[in-house]
Amino acid sequence: MAFSFSSDYVSDYVSEYLPSFNSPRYRRQVFDDSGKQYFSLYPSRTSYKMFLKGQGRRWPLFLALTVFICTLIYFQKQLVNLPLPRIHSTLTSTTSTIGNPSNVDTPLNEDGTKTHIEVYSVSTKDRKYFHVHFGGHKTAANTNIIPHPHWNDTFIIVAQKPPSKIPRTVWFAELVCNAQFNPKNGIMECIEPPAILPIAATTGDRCNGGKIDYFSNLVGPHDARVFYGPKNPYVIYGSNGIQTACLAQWIEDFRLLVDWGTEEYEENKFRVGTELHRPEGKYMDMEKNFFAFWDKDGNMYTHYDIHPKRVFAKVEHDGTVGPDLAPLAEPLDSKCMAVRMPKLVNTKQEHLHQATNSLSITMCKRADPNCKAEESNTFVFILFQYKSYFDFHGQYEPYVMIFSQQPPFQILGISNKPIWIYGRGGPGTGKKPQGLGKKEAARWTQTEMLYVTSMSWKERGRKYHGFLDDVLFLGFGIEDEVAGGIDIVAGDLFVDMGSCFGT
Structure with missing residues (x-):
């Protein structure tokens, strides 16, 4: 600040009435302006230093503390955390190209023939598979689709929830x-x-x-399979074991988990999650991919393994089972599997395993008036998968297997080629692993990874059994990121079957 006075009287006035202004705290300046003398007083730098010493030093500290407290009160009232790392919403659209490949050509053999059996959608305009969206969860995978029990053109869909952004989540x-x-x-x-x-x-x-201690921390179900039996829908899922494996397989009546409406329920038949046992009593640390099937009389069985040998048994309502029945079919099965099953060259990076639930099918068309479901023309079928894992990328090739609906349930046929779901990305479209060099990326020929998880009849009211001209849903995950499905004519799966008879 500056004070200006006429110099005619300022000297005497300052000396008499303002003696403090003669102190070092202020400095004086006299200057000419239009021939007049003026006298100005300015606070010196010493005064500011003194303000920051002694009692004056408390004022800036008090002011800073007041601002800080007001800020805290503001954030508390606004229910906003102080600046911390924020997660991005999982309920927004993704820019990922997964599930939208530019090349959908079926791979070819050296002689120009196709390596797969193609199946096409009966409802999409381009005949490709369709995406399945769970609200904003664009990355849900391992799709299950069954027709709604009451509404036409409506379906119940189930898939694995994508993992959260919480560090080291186990939920x-x-x-x-x-x-x-x-x-x-x-x-x-x-x-x-x-x-x-x-x-x-x-x-x-x-x-x-041992090495499996970590799995005891896991919470909740994973890799669920939702499917119809002859009467009711069920769900088989993985969860921590109590009586069997570290990560066991469980089954439950699906109607008790959703708004299904009123139906009759059999007492004590999978009314709660029921742990599924193996007949031999030996378990892997992580059990996966069990499927149920039913014989012609409606008795239920659990199928545990497809390779290197089959294992299946009759299951009771408490999850316990009878003896392994596969040895009864082994004499015929072993010959058929030796000829018809895909060959594994590198058993460390190639595997055969079960994939979907089972359904039964009569090998004639519903529209044919002469077509009748009989023991001689009705069988159980499943999809199993050949899995390969090279260059840090997995590929799954689904094959069809048919087996008898009567004991000893021997295998009757296996598809000669794997199934190609139209719309699947062709050579070069498989998800490239991080860190892939330019040369390796230029030579990349792997296809889009589709993992088939479920089958169901599309029409409402269809449950376990169908005919060749019925429409069938296949549900699958795409590169472990996107959920997908396709509706096909069931008979398209069986156009190139290799018979087990004569092998």
């Missing part, structure tokens, strides 16, 4: 909702917000010891 869940096809884009999507399928978490001590 798993399955998403579920009622869904329909969107007429604008052909996507099967929820018509209401997806919910968490209320499967109870399990806990046991089977993971204690």
Whole structure:
């Protein structure tokens, strides 16, 4: 600040009435302006230093503290955290190209023939597979689709919820909702917000010891398979074992987990999650991909392994089982499998394993008036998969297997080629691993990875049994990121079957 006075009287006035201004705290300046003398007083730098010493030093500290407290009060009232790392919403669209390949050509053999059996959608305009969306969860995978029990053109869809962004999360869940096809884009999507399928978490001590201790921390179901039996729908899923394996397989009546309406329920028949046992009593640390099948009389069995040998047994309502029945079919099965099953060259990077649930089919068309379901023309079928893992990228090739619906349930046929779901990305479209060099990327020929998980009849009211001209849903995951499905004519799966008779 500056004070200006006329110099005629300022000297005497300052000396008499303002003696403090003669102190070093102020400096004086006299200057000419139009012939007049003026006298100015300015606070010196010494005064500012003194303000920051002694009692004056408390004022800036008090002011800073006041601002800090007001800031805290503001953030508390606004319910906003102080600046911390933020996660990105999982309910927004993704820019990933997964599930939208530019090249959908079926791979060719050296002689120009196709390596796969192609199957096409009966509903999409371009005949390709369709995407399945669970609200904003664009990365849900391992799709399951069954027709809604009450509404036409409506389906119940289930898939693995994508993992959260929480560091080292161990929580798993399955998403579920009622869904329909969107007429604008052909996507099967929820018509209401997806919910968490209320499967109870399990806990046991089977993971204690060795390398599997970590699995005891896992919470919730994973890799669920939803499917129809002859009467009711079920879900088989993985969860912590209590009586069997570290990560066991469980089964539950699906109707008790969703708004199904009123139906009759059999007492004590999978009314809660029921742990599935193996007949030999020996378990792997992580059990996966069990499927159920039914004989012509409606008796239920569990199928555990397809390779290197089959294992299956009759199952009771408490999850316990009878003896392994596969040895009864082994004399015929072993010959057929030796000829018809895909050959493994590198057993460390190539595997054969079960994939989908089972259904039964009569090998004639429903539209044919002479077609009747009989023991001689009705069989159980499944899809199993050849898995390869090279260059840090997995590929799955689904094959069809047919076996008898009567004991000893021997294998009757295996497809000569794997199934190619139209729309799957052809050579070069497989998801490239991180760190792939330019030369390796230029030579990349792997195809898009589709992992088939479920089958069901599309029409409402169809459950376990169907005919060749019925439409069938296949549900699958795409590169472990996107959920997909395709509706095909069931007979297209069986156009190139290799018979087990005569092998």
